[in-house]
Amino acid sequence: MDTTCYTNRELSWLQFNERVLNEAGNARVPLAERLSFAAIYQSNLDEFFMVRVGTLMVQMHSDEKIRENKTNMTSEEQVKAILKRVAELEQKKSRIYEQLMGELEPQGIRIINFNKLSNEEGALLETYFDQNIAPFLSPMIIGKQQPFPFLNNKQLYALVLLSTKGGKGKMGIVPCTNSVFKRLIEIPSRPGTFMLCEELILHFVSKLYPKYTVREKSIMRVTRNADIDATDVLDEDLDYRDVMEHLIKQRTRLSPVRLELSRQINDKTQKELAKFLGVHKRHIIKVDTPLDLSFGFQLQGYLRDKTNLFYERRSPQMTPALNLKESILDQVAKKDVLLSYPFESMKPFLRMLHEAAEDDSVVSIKMTLYRVAERSKVIDALIEAAENGKEVVVLVELRARFDEANNIEMSKRLEDAGCHIIYGLGMYKVHSKLCLITRHTEQGLSYITQIGTGNYNEKTSRLYTDLSLLTGNQKIGAEAARVFKSLMLGETVEQTEHLLVAPKCLQNKVIAMIDAEEQKALRGEPAYVGVKINSLTDKAIIEKLIEASKAGVKIELIVRGICCLVPGIPGETENITVVSVVGRFLEHSRIYRFGVGADEKIYIASADFMTRNTIKRVEVAAPIYDEEIRDRLRHIFDTVMADDEKGKQQTCDRAYVDRNLHEKKLNSQELFYEEAYRATATQDPATAAQDQDN
Template sequence: MHIWNRFLYQLAGQLKRAENIIRQRIKRQETNQMKNTEKCYTNRELSWLQFNERVLNEAGNPRVPLAERMTFASIYQTNLDEFFMVRVGTLMMQMNAKEKVIENKTGMTSEEQVKEILAHVCLLEKKKAKIYEQLMGELEPKGIRIINFNRLSNEEGRLLEQYFDAHIAPFLSPMVIGKQQPFPFLANKQLYAIVLLTSQKGKKKTGIVPCSNSVFKRLIEIPTRPGCFMLSEELILHFISKLYPKYTIREKSIMRVTRNADIDAHDLYDEDMDYRDMMEQLIKKRVRLDPVRVELSRKINDEAKQELSNFLEIGTSHIINVKTPLDLSFVFTLQNYLRDQKELFYEKRSPRETPALSMHESILSQVEKKDVLLSYPFESMKPFIKMLNDAAEDPDVVSIKMTLYRVADRSKIIDALIEAAENGKEVVVLVELRARFDEANNIEMSHRLEDAGCQILYGLGDYKVHSKLCLITQKKGDSYAYITQIGTGNYNEKTSRLYTDLSLITANQAIGADAAKVFLALQQGETVDEVSELLVAPKCLQNKVLEMMEEQIANKKAGKEAYIGVKINSLTDKVLIDKMIEASQTGVKIDLIVRGICCLKPQISGVTENIRVISVVGRYLEHSRIYRFGVGDEEKMYIASADFMTRNTVRRVEVAAPVYDPAIRERIRYIFDTIMKDDEKGKEQNAEGIYEDRHINEEPVNSQEIFFQDAYEACNK
């Protein structure tokens, strides 16, 4: 008995040791796999800076017309401004939070991210300075020069001094910081002169002069030299001693402050306050949020920098020296002086009318016969606007329902909805008041629509409504029929000429029924739990995309063809990224067209080697979203409003629509495949996360130019 017990005891010990060995092996495998996948991730913020560098590169691209390169330089700056206002603002708030926030893909803390961002931005600013100098040099032979005082004659200097005394100085408000004058509030993105002063008694003071003023021009033309300009802030800085006659000027610089703009409406929530009033309060509060960056046009000494840091309550590492003008918006004024030199601009392009529709017949009746795809900016938005006008006047139309995120000023779409309401149609419009930096416009628009009799919804408390969805309901005898439009971009006539987007209009009744479910849920302050045709975030999009990716993994394992193709603006959703890594490891071919942020590194051996990532930055902003799963007749295809970002897939209301029409499916494949071949404006990401030039065609391929040529040829057939 004792021998048997000893045997069982020894056996149990051996089994325990074997179990521990197996567990250790599994843990090592999981650790190795984690290490393998960890190197596949790129930090979101650093990836965005890479995107903005690609924009900056277009400013330095000699194949881009000179005046358009100036536009890219300005876009780079405004992009960076918004990045600091929103993303860096968020990170700085996280730094002040009680609990540390760790980025879920690279494991970086908020402090580490801000440090990396500032270091990267300093490098980008040096690159921008070189490109700006190059642009200014190329402008001189074209008759335009931006100069400073060391390039002026004495006579020209006297003329500018007279101009300063008569037209600028009277409108300036120089301040001296002291007990009677505390450090003033510096408005977001406005120009100021900061002056380090010494009084006659030897006391050190600081002076501030606001330089942004609508009374005087930003660009001052030298009277004796047509086409030769000086920036008003440089003129102010040169003659600033005239504003402080009792002081000696020790140092001086132009300064620009960027403030945090990331404020949540929930922070102002008041159940007794009208939602529009609450958003108006948000807009007012935003302008006084904390600084996140200070730019200086000249270096100041460390003591002065520390003093400025104390005044603004911002770290000295956030005070950045910039060798270009701090506000590049003046380049658009310069362009007006170059309009007669057409070779300096892109060739003029106008959206064409699609041959799929006649503008002389009802769009509604035409869509009842076949689905229609509009491709902006190559094709015009006019057919969609006409469809709304037709619906406003059609006696069979009983309702029009739309989600609006960003619309144009003096929008014809808004006019059509107002006309429909005035004609007795039920018009339901969800206006997303939280569309960042468009809140004021959307508030004003909601008043107009409401005054006309439209029923206005203001989105959901926990979810922004970012979908592009329009549902027209017609009475057909004793029943009803739907016409549904699903888009990838905003209902905005202006951006439809600048952004690439897709708009699908269909009479598919199952899609219409799903759209009706979406609007019913929104009207009840809810989100849909189940749909049959559409993909609808936050509950019915990410999980469905995962299922379709899983199908491709299963196909590959079964020896069948498998493919995933996605065109989006940004990729940050770790759940979807991890599933794509799994698919790649299974052997599924994956093509990703990601214009901006991409947190996935492709082409890593054994992990993401089956994934290709390209980014296209060209004349038009790539904005359309396309999802493709499978090949041939089995392929599932969608156009969508949602990027593969967590905010889109689980924190917003987004809609993706299936594409069933064979001709439209073939057209979308052609669009996708042509962009994948783009080696003129397309860059491909390598395994290190670096975007490289592509040389894959005998003749360079510019997808946007091809699509415009296609639209012109189709229109002229």
């Protein structure tokens, strides 16, 4: 098997997370914001172990020897490679963390240990420990009558190795996570100077075991597999929502996949821990930074008055394409509108939903929901519509990982309001971002359709770059209606003319459009493919891209995260360029481009080029027919492609490197915000002010 043009998906993901970590050490990023990138790196890695490593470890213990289909690595080989790479990244994280902490000191913020305290300060903290922490701790000793306790996922514990005068050793464990005491304990005599509560507990842990001598000690943290199996949910005799609630509870007790230690402990104890937890000793990782970096967000609160340490404040602007004083439904019926988040506000879409809830001409609202905000205005609008007598059909995907509980709660609220709820679609997760408003007007049946690249979530619309198309195109509306009809029947769409709809009408159509460009190149005509996605793992599409590159098609790929295709290999992928942008906002929008000039086909989509998206989920891509919006999407794509401030280009040796394309570095996200502000400034001042207030 020739693996020259491929990268393992797990190792590629670790490269992406390293780019996140690099932002924590990037001197051009405001200091306080770098704390966020450090914490995000860690939370990303936690989820990676919980989902990807957890899945690989399950595969390792199966009878069938599963190999990854691009690099031919077994599950065990992948896990070993991951652990080796993570160990290397831990060293880099430690250097960046020390650098960050050093740069925070001149700003009056310090995280210290007991070695840097005076005797008086040490005495104060000891009193604080005795009065405010020790009474709430539950120290345990492991023995025949006290079995090894269950360690909760991602919680902090003090591990102590104890001995008595007789010399017999024992193991003690103290939970350090508690809602009673704070994680950051401020030193009274030094404002802005903190000690982490787990370090304070570890320092005085001997007071919890007065009859023993503490020989070794460390903070530890276990990560558990979180990839719950929803197969049983497909049993038609079981209540879908009840089973999902049960599975969520099961997740908290799944097998460990990693144990982190803050200090080195002896080899014998490590083997005992590995045996207790049911993992190989290689899954025990020594970490030289605090095991939970989320306190960085708390530190930011102490720095808020120093605005120079943060990004410049930005607020989503109102699109100049709509006037909120007039009916949005009527405006969209006349002309397509594109909203670009977070640079433009989600408010026009929310206003359109509320308008539809109250409009007498609106017969029904149908919507697919994958992730929504906890206090969702979208849910409020749908409930309002149902209470006003509209037919409201909502597909709530209960299998949206880590959002299952929130989606279950939202489904109950919608159901109580009289909405018709669909829970997913059998073997296929529904990941599409599709909303269909059906009206009965004097001219007859009329559709307003919204198709997006991101979730209906007001919070993430301010943090992720996403695109949302509002269209009155009746052919698109009719196909969207077919999608919903199929979902309500528990089926998938078999054929489409305008929309690309996975699992049966997306991958094949994408490959066909790449093939059409390949045929142009073979005829000596200009040929082009441009794709902006989060991940590229679909082997069928990758093989077609390689084939097209060999034929001479110019291919530009903006892939934020996993990219299993290696560009720039002579004779293979030399016509392919891969760029990844990691910046202030999470790049999340998907754009597909095929062809050049007037014949170019442009889509926005909910789907990445991953097999799970292209043939294992319900996804929707929408064609863009409006010429102004087409030009705008070309501008967005080309600008991100040319970003040399936050964009890194992948080389043929799989490395991601800086580029110097402009005399002054181009930051695409900052440019898009500047453009949004300028567009708002050109509006009538009274209209703009009224729009911002709404």
